[in-house]
Amino acid sequence: MSTENRKLINIATAGSVDDGKSTLIGRLLYDTRSLTTDKLEAIERNSKQKGYDYLDFSLATDGLVAEREQGITIDVAHIYFNTDKTNYIIADTPGHVEYTRNMVTGASTSQVAIILIDARKGVIEQTYRHFFINNLLRVGHVIVAINKMDLVEFDQQVFEDIKKDFEALIEKSDYSSDQVTFIPVSALHGDNIASGSETMSWYQGPSLLEYLEDLEIDELDDHGTARFSVQYVIRPKTDTHHDFRGFAGKLYGGSLSVGDDVTVLPSFTQSKIKSIEFFDQQFDEAVAGSSVTITLEDEVNVSRGDMLVKSNELPKSEKQLSATICQVNSKPLRVGAKYILQHGVNQVLAKVDSIDGLVHTDFTGEEAADQLKLNDIGKVNFRLSKPIHFDPYKDSKSNGSFILIDEASFDTTSVGFIQ
Amino acid sequence: MKNIFVPNPKEAESIQIIREVAAQFERPVLLFSGGKDSITLVRLAQKAFYPARIPFPLLHVDTGHNFPETIEFRDQLVEELGLELIVAKVQDSIDQGKVQEEKGRYSSRNSLQTTTLLDAIETHKFDACIGGARRDEEKARAKERVFSVRDDFGQWDEKNQRPELFDMLNGKIHQGQNVRAFPISNWTELDVWEYIKTENIAIPSIYFAHKREIFERDGMIWTASEHVYREENEEVKEKMVRFRTVGDMTCTAAVLSEAETLEEVVEEIRASTISERGARIDDKRSEAAMENRKKVGYF
Numbered sequence: 001m002s003t004e005n006r007k008l009i010n011i012a013t014a015g016s017v018d019d020g021k022s023t024l025i026g027r028l029l030y031d032t033r034s035l036t037t038d039k040l041e042a043i044e045r046n047s048k049q050k051g052y053d054y055l056d057f058s059l060a061t062d063g064l065v066a067e068r069e070q071g072i073t074i075d076v077a078h079i080y081f082n083t084d085k086t087n088y089i090i091a092d093t094p095g096h097v098e099y100t101r102n103m104v105t106g107a108s109t110s111q112v113a114i115i116l117i118d119a120r121k122g123v124i125e126q127t128y129r130h131f132f133i134n135n136l137l138r139v140g141h142v143i144v145a146i147n148k149m150d151l152v153e154f155d156q157q158v159f160e161d162i163k164k165d166f167e168a169l170i171e172k173s174d175y176s177s178d179q180v181t182f183i184p185v186s187a188l189h190g191d192n193i194a195s196g197s198e199t200m201s202w203y204q205g206p207s208l209l210e211y212l213e214d215l216e217i218d219e220l221d222d223h224g225t226a227r228f229s230v231q232y233v234i235r236p237k238t239d240t241h242h243d244f245r246g247f248a249g250k251l252y253g254g255s256l257s258v259g260d261d262v263t264v265l266p267s268f269t270q271s272k273i274k275s276i277e278f279f280d281q282q283f284d285e286a287v288a289g290s291s292v293t294i295t296l297e298d299e300v301n302v303s304r305g306d307m308l309v310k311s312n313e314l315p316k317s318e319k320q321l322s323a324t325i326c327q328v329n330s331k332p333l334r335v336g337a338k339y340i341l342q343h344g345v346n347q348v349l350a351k352v353d354s355i356d357g358l359v360h361t362d363f364t365g366e367e368a369a370d371q372l373k374l375n376d377i378g379k380v381n382f383r384l385s386k387p388i389h390f391d392p393y394k395d396s397k398s399n400g401s402f403i404l405i406d407e408a409s410f411d412t413t414s415v416g417f418i419q
Numbered sequence: 420m421k422n423i424f425v426p427n428p429k430e431a432e433s434i435q436i437i438r439e440v441a442a443q444f445e446r447p448v449l450l451f452s453g454g455k456d457s458i459t460l461v462r463l464a465q466k467a468f469y470p471a472r473i474p475f476p477l478l479h480v481d482t483g484h485n486f487p488e489t490i491e492f493r494d495q496l497v498e499e500l501g502l503e504l505i506v507a508k509v510q511d512s513i514d515q516g517k518v519q520e521e522k523g524r525y526s527s528r529n530s531l532q533t534t535t536l537l538d539a540i541e542t543h544k545f546d547a548c549i550g551g552a553r554r555d556e557e558k559a560r561a562k563e564r565v566f567s568v569r570d571d572f573g574q575w576d577e578k579n580q581r582p583e584l585f586d587m588l589n590g591k592i593h594q595g596q597n598v599r600a601f602p603i604s605n606w607t608e609l610d611v612w613e614y615i616k617t618e619n620i621a622i623p624s625i626y627f628a629h630k631r632e633i634f635e636r637d638g639m640i641w642t643a644s645e646h647v648y649r650e651e652n653e654e655v656k657e658k659m660v661r662f663r664t665v666g667d668m669t670c671t672a673a674v675l676s677e678a679e680t681l682e683e684v685v686e687e688i689r690a691s692t693i694s695e696r697g698a699r700i701d702d703k704r705s706e707a708a709m710e711n712r713k714k715v716g717y718f
Contacts, residue, residue, distance in 0.1 A: 008428040036694035077561040078554045080607045087429070089605055101582055108584045231438040236471035244470060250435050250586075257421075276424065279466045283424035290426040291434040293469070304442055328582045342587055345439070403587050410591035415584045 006082075007217045012091040012106040012139070014130035015116030020147045024116065024187035025079055025092055026057020028209065031194030034081035054188065076106045085213055100129070100361075100375040101328035104415060107133055108401075111220045112141045112212065119152045119184075123165040128362040131166075135173040136324060136377065136417065138394060140220065142180045145208060149200065150186040156202045159184045172363040183208055221288060224253030224396040227315070228308040229344040234293060246277065246293040247302050249345075252398035254313075256294070257285040261311040264302050265389040270311060271296040305346035307389055315389045315399060321350070321382040322419045323402070324359070324393075325372060329413035331406065333372040333380065339404040339413070341384065349385035350404065356381065372414075380416070393417040429606055430463065430614070435586060436565055436602040437467040437549065441474050443590035444547035444598070448505070450536075451477040453489035454665035455622055456551030456603060459611055461496065462620050463602060464549075476503035478548070480536050482528040482667040483510045484646040489665055492623040507539035526648050527669035537573045540597055547590065547598045555607045565604050571595030608663075612688050616681045626684065628661045628676045639672040663688070 013021045026043075029035040035043075047056040079090040091106030093099075107113060113134045117127055134142055144166055152158045163182045170180055183192050184203050191197035194209040206214065234246040256262075260273045274295045276283045286292045294308065302308075309315060327333055333352060341350035356379035357366035372378045393400030404414040437460075440447050449464065451457045464473045479493060497504045509531050512518045517538070518531040540548065554561040564580050566588050581589060590598055603611070615622060632643040634653045641647055643655040646668050660673035661684075674693075678684045 033692075037692040038694050077558070078605065079561065080555045080605070082607060082609055087607075087610070105582045105584055109586070231435065232442050232468070234468060234471050238470070238472075241470045246470075248438055248467065250431065255423075277469075278424055279469050281424075282422075284421045286424040287426070289428055289431055290424055291431040291438075291467070292424060328584075340591075342589065344587065345442070398585065401585055401587075403584055403589065405589055405591060410589070410593065412581045412584070412589045415582070 006085065006087055007215075007220065008087045008089070009112060009212055009215065009220060010089045010091070010110045011112045011114060011212070012093055012103070012110040013114045013116065014093060014103060014107070014134070015114075015147075016118070016121075016124060016126040019116040019118050020187045021092060021116055022057045024114070024145065024147065024185070024193065024208075025090055026055070027187045027190055027193045028090075029079070029081055030057075031190055032081050032083060032209070076102050083209075083213065088212070100133070101326065103130065103133060104137070104326050104328065107137045107139055108415070110139050112143065112215070113139045114143045114145055114208070117144060117146050117162055117166075119146050119148045119158050119162065122162050123169070125362060127166075128169065131169055131173065132361040132363060133326075133377075135175060136326075138174070138397065140179065141215065142175065143208065143211065144180060144182045145185050145187075146182065147185050147187050149184045149191060150189055154184075154186075154191075154197075154199045156184075156200075159203070169363065181205070181211060183211070222253060222397050224288075224391065224399070225313045225315075226254035226256050226288075226310055227252045227391075227396065227399045228256060228294065229346075229398075230302055230304055230306045230308065231345050232304060233302065244295070245299075246295050247306075247308065248293045249291070249308075251286055251288055251290045251292065253288050253396055254310075255285055255287045256308075256310070258283075262296070262308045263311045263314060264296075264300055265307040265309065265315075265317065266387065267301065267306070269298075269300045271298040271300050273297075305344075307344070307346070309389075315391050317387045317389045319384045319387045320353075321384060321388070321390075321416075322356075323380055323382070323416035324419065325378055325380045325404075325414050325416050327372040327374055327376045327378075327414050329406070329411050330374045331409075331411075331413060332374070333378075333404070333414055335370060338407060340407060341382070341388070341402050341404055341416075343388045343390065343402040344398065346388065347405075348388060350382045351384075353381040353383050355379070379419075390418050392419060429603075429610060430466075432586065432605065433463045433602040434467045436588065436600065437464050439566075439588045439590065440547050440549055440598075440600045440602075441468070443588070446543065446545050447475040447547040447549060447600075448478045448543070448545045449473075449475055449549040450551070451479050451493065451504075452551075452665065453479070453485070453493045453623060454551070455611055455615060455626065456553065458496070458620060458622055459606075459614060460549060460551050460602060461500070461502075462618060465500070473500070473502060475549075476505055478505045478507060478536075478539060478543075478545070480507050480532045480539065481509065482532060482669075483508060484528055484644075484667040484669050486623070486625050486642075486662075486665065486668060488623045488625045492621075496621075505539070505543065507535050509535045511535070512538065524648055524650070528667060529670040533573070540573070545597060546592065547600050549600045549602060551603055552599075552601050553606050553608070553611075554604050563599075563601060563604065565601055566590055567599045567601065568592060569597050569599060573597075575599075609685075609688055612681075612685045616685050619681075623665070625662045625665065628659050628679050630657055631660050631673065632656075633658050633660060633673060640674065641672060642668045644668050 077092045093103040093106035185192045192207045230247045230249040232248040277293045358369035359377045391399045400418045402416045512535045661676040678687045
């Protein structure tokens with residue numbers, strides 16, 4: 001299989017501290033022979049130095065001195081491995097409540113979430129929170145890995161009880177039951193990680209890796225309508241390409257073909273696609289995820305931040321916005337505050353009109369709030385300096401999300417999911 | 420039959436990032452070492468702006484202890500593609516008394532590069548430096564953002580990084596700050612090699628097996644050169660070797676290899692049980708060698 005067609009799966013792990021996230025990742029790397037000898041030796045050496053009688057795989061993922069000092073994960077680490085069929089990127093996200101924002105960061109680019117549960121502890125508050133965030137971000141597939149089965153004598157009843165508790169959570173969420181898969185595992189011993197388990201013969205389902213390998217590309221895609229976000233206008237002005245005017249950007253959702261009637265937003269000018277180009281080649285059609293260059297039939301005005309859409313598939317265009325916000329900065333979001341709102345590559349000014357409420361991440365509802373503090377999730381209404389052209393987040397992740405940038409510090413303070 | 424373009428997701432992401440750098444910054448530069456990762460960046464940048472030329476210059480921080488094959492390759496590439504090349508020399512930093520040459524058994528100019536790089540950023544007023552670092556290289560690099568803000572001393576504040584959500588990149592910075600941008604963050608070493616093979620990209624000859632004068636120390640293969648410190652009892656031999664990573668001679672070890680074609684190189688990488696940076700002498704200095712260097716402005 002050629003590299004171009006090898007599928008890519010982005011995974012985010014979630015779980016409480018000591019649920020075994022690092023061990024699980026380490027085990028996946030180890031069993032797929034992705035952990036090189038020198039890295040493994042370093043893990044062995046450091047584990048021994050710390051006086052452990054097991055391999056501490058967190059040493060492979062906790063890359064910062066401060067993390068190794070405290071024995072906790074502070075920031076997202078990205079771990080990579082390839083099998084013959086698939087490229088994998090795992091975002092190893094922190095388990096601590098105070099690093100929820102980093103969990104949101106990791107989950108934002110993921111198609112699959114692995115939520116770890118300690119078989120001895122069952123569903124706990126952190127499980128609620130992590131599942132809630134995956135639900136909010138609409139991560140397509142959730143794997144509930146019930147770990148440390150070795151410590152409960154591989155007891156099927158323990159697995160079934162936890163599964164039942166979790167199913168009650170699924171009922172409260174937007175997930176359908178076929179989007180959530182339960183796998184009993186022992187990350188430490190490798191049961192049901194890369195291959196099946198002899199000791200848990202009562203479990204008939206796939207191992208974690210088998211499940212991932214079997215996911216089809218169209219199950220992983222972010223479906224939706226074609227949204228072409230213009231990043232850069234290409235005007236070579238060379239002898240061979242003197243009149244060339246191409247719009248370079250990324251196509252999100254759907255597909256675009258030569259000859260399609262398109263509308264340029266925000267100007268609402270109409271034109272037709274003349275060519276779709278990538279490097280020195282021309283194509284009839286491009287599909288979602290393509291970073292191509294498009295030329296139009298007419299000499300219309302198109303700039304960075306504009307969007308090309310099919311003329312019969314227009315998004316909403318509004319100056320008022322309601323969104324679920326996750327606050328990722330220590331400076332709270334308050335009513336009346338002004339921000340730079342970045343939607344794709346387009347930036348407008350936004351003012352917080354009102355905060356409808358603070359959302360409880362344990363599915364128990366909302367409470368009134370006049371501000372959102374770090375790691376809070378709330379419903380917020382904005383007024384914008386210019387309309388943006390969006391879809392609800394449930395219909396398009398890329399065109400239904402935005403970030404807020406603080407005007408003074410330039411920090412990214414919040415992420416929003418448009419309702 | 421319709422001719423449908425189906426993207427390679429990693430390539431598409433890298434091109435999107437490179438275009439963001441060009442669009443969001445006044446004066447970006449591509450850090451070019453002559454190694455496979457920066458050569459891949461050049462190809463991605465070509466694709467990002469085609470049929471226009473790459474809209475930023477290349478910057479090579481030259482330690483003066485480079486492999487001559489790399490320099491030759493660099494000059495040829497720049498000429499072929501009509502690129503602007505800026506060379507910042509570590510020797511100049513030494514002559515100006517800003518840094519001091521290391522002495523002894525493990526002496527290297529590798530860490531001296533930081534000062535030369537920071538000076539070049541200041542002189543040319545670069546506000547974004549595109550680099551070929553990959554998160555799979557090293558565990559401190561695994562924590563790096565795609566747009567990584569550095570203060571006016573070039574420092575990385577690893578505990579206070581801007582969150583990056585979806586593929587929206589926030590390149591807003593204050594005067595004096597700069598951004599290190601890493602378009603191939605999410606590529607693995609194998610991804611890079613497979614890409615070079617698929618695209619048939621030219622690379623310097625030292626990546627292929629060749630006979631070379633070497634000596635062995637601490638289980639590593641060092642290049643025998645006037646630039647590399649060698650004790651009298653360290654015997655020089657001729658061996659078939661190649662390089663997996665190209666820094667300068669003082670910090671890059673060779674590996675024994677018979678791989679003479681790209682196909683053979685890819686096969687060798689696929690089968691290898693040693694990580695790429697296992698051959699980087701600069702990382703062996705301590706557990707946090709890379710993190711410590713990055714904090715003070717290393718690329």
